[in-house]
Amino acid sequence: MTKGTGPRKIPVVFYRTRAGREVVRDWLRSLDESALGTRGTVMAAKKSPAKSTAKTRKKRAPRSTAGLVTLDDFLDSEGKREEFEAVAIKEVLAWQIAEAMRESKLSRKRLAERMNTSRSQIGRLLDPKDGNVTLATLQRAAAVVGRKLRLELV
16 A cells, blocks of 8 residues: 555554553453444444455555544444543543552552541442542542542543
């Protein structure tokens, strides 16, 4: 394929932990087909035809970008954008708190003691799928691990 033909590749940067994990990329890969509908629609990737020999190979026409949609547009059309954004935010917050706990060599039990709460509350705080955590709890956890919680409207 010559330069300028085919779908435009968009560079994506994922945050990587010190251990080399890419939490957001892993989360996206963990989503099942029903969560996003048809991934082919989102990624706009068509299955390539079976490889052929050089003798029977035909020239392929440049791919059209007319049918491509962004992930945001797709989630908007499905009415699920807010839900996915909320889950993504909670997962990133849980990951950041867990990383700060590792850096501080702080166990769940010790965090619970310092926050004057139960270990089950800490479990909910660190569970990426549990969105039922108050801002006050997030602020207390951030303070205990030496961080500050910052919220902003964009």
